Amino acid sequence: MVYFFQIAIDTLVLASVYTLIGTGFALRYSIAKYLDLGYGAHIAIGAYAYFLFSEYFGVVAILPAVIFSVTVAYASERFYFAKLEDKKSSPMVMMIASLGFMTLVQAIIAIFFTSSVQVLHTDASVIKIYDVVVTYIKIITIAVAFSAVILLNLVFTKTKFGKHLIAVSDNKDLAQTSGIPIKKLSIISASIAAGVAALSGILYGMDTIITPFIGLSLLLSGITAAILVNIQDPKKVYIGALILAVIQSLVIWFIGGMWKDAAVFLLLIVILLLRPEGLLRRRGIRQV
């Protein structure tokens, strides 16, 4: 029984990381309307910025690391992606451009920090709760994801920004005609998403390790979590993240680690075939 709770805690930690990444990605997608793979770069930017800053500031470095990532997101959105949007680039071109951005960021990080694994400064001490071994960082990760979900839900439902976001998510052209400042909204959403991504990268890195390529693998899981429920609804990504983490843990436990990714992507294929709009999206409001 102890080990059931041990696995449950670890699964919850993983689901928390996926929630943060998936929520940020869905937020970005609901405005941008293309698969912004460059979003994954901010996971690595946040983690490495923390790695660098924590040498001087310790754990407090989380704040400047997140701010740094947000700044990079603002600059890239303002001076790169917005310019491409102005040229009426297709979603495919935008996706390729974002992939280029992520590859560039990965290469720069690898040049400055090497491709070797790095370990982030954190409190590595463990606490035992009825023989279940938990580290502080696991508890913090779960708490941060939980808070982020509540906070973002409040933002989406109670603020003008959130309402604009839902309007753009439903129909971008109509929203634009209604006078919603799409460009401004896009820059704000990209910045918030980058902050969330950076935070997830830092927390994941504190719990495990980081490499310059951390963004891509985590991004794939985040996208999967978002697609599972409804990629256009950042509020419910946590459900997809939980499903994903539980399936991965069950597969590793009962079948074997080698089947982990295969099982997840098999599920994704089935969902895309049977409910392409996601498990939680009502068919009645499906966009044409």
Added chain:
Amino acid sequence: MIKKIAPVVLLIALGVGLVSFFSNKVSNEGSSEGYVKVALLLPLSGPFGGIGEGIKNASLMAVEDYKLTNPNLQVDIVVEDDSFEVVKGISAYNKLTTVEKVAGIMMISTPVLDALHEEMKEDGLPIVSIGLQSEGVGPDNIFQTTLAPIAPIEFLAQFVDGKNHQKVAVIYTNTLPAINSFHDAFVQNYSKSKASFVVTDAQTARNVATKIVSENFDAVVILQDAVAGPLVTRELKTLDTNNELTYYYDLQLATSWTEYKKILGDTNKLNDSYTLSIKGGDTSAFAQQYEIKYGVPPTPFAEYGYDSTLLLIKGYDQDTTVWVSNIQNDRFVGPSGEMAFDEDGVRLQEIEVIVVENGTISQ
């Protein structure tokens, strides 16, 4: 008119001049008496960058030492980075053979060697590799200065067999062919109760560690790469609070020591673990010389870099066939132990199992 033509003529003349200058330079290199240009094809970036850098330093040290007693042979060294990656390695090899026109190569990256071994055989240059050659091993121009990969794993399996454990967990990764073959060799040679677990990342490491601790295994054999090995060890050590597990490692523990230190934080956590080790020569003098020269202790395999480079240049002959034969038949004792090869050019070495003590691996 002349004003218009003159710059073009000048450019053509300059181009012809440059081409003839460089073609003369290339044709002279590697063929004159008493001169040899050899390459170090090493991972100087990526996960094995640190090991590659140490091997490079040791190789340059070997060349300097050789020159002290053999001043008449001028040795020119070219260094290329392959990042332990096939694509980069192929590109670097082509540059070395076609542009740099080196006469011999010392390398380490197994994936690069496996991808290029046919081409290397055709080219005929002496290749001295510290890394394992897992494909196309035979009596040719490719030499491996570490012993055959499977033999140590069979030795480890027999050693663990003798320990009478009730239940042994074998942890490996299925994404690397070499480690897959190590796993197969272990399970074929270990006769008692065992179960295999695949670990590929942090999540699988965590779940597998929980499963192993929950199912009362009393020993783990870790046949892993430089990242998954330390990760699964960290998770096991976190859960195995009463130290009930006995840990066994293959040679990866020594080669990935830097990563273990980084991820575990304290290598004393590895105390009492068993690990394979190659009975080497006396590395103390080498280590001292290295540390004086570079200010840091030698990295794993640096002594192999020293001996491999020495082997390559010691046997030099303008006739490549003679050179290859010289390498095959050379016998000397260097910091990595006695250098001797079997008929396929694979090094013959003795292995042993040692215990990690005081956070270090020492024989």
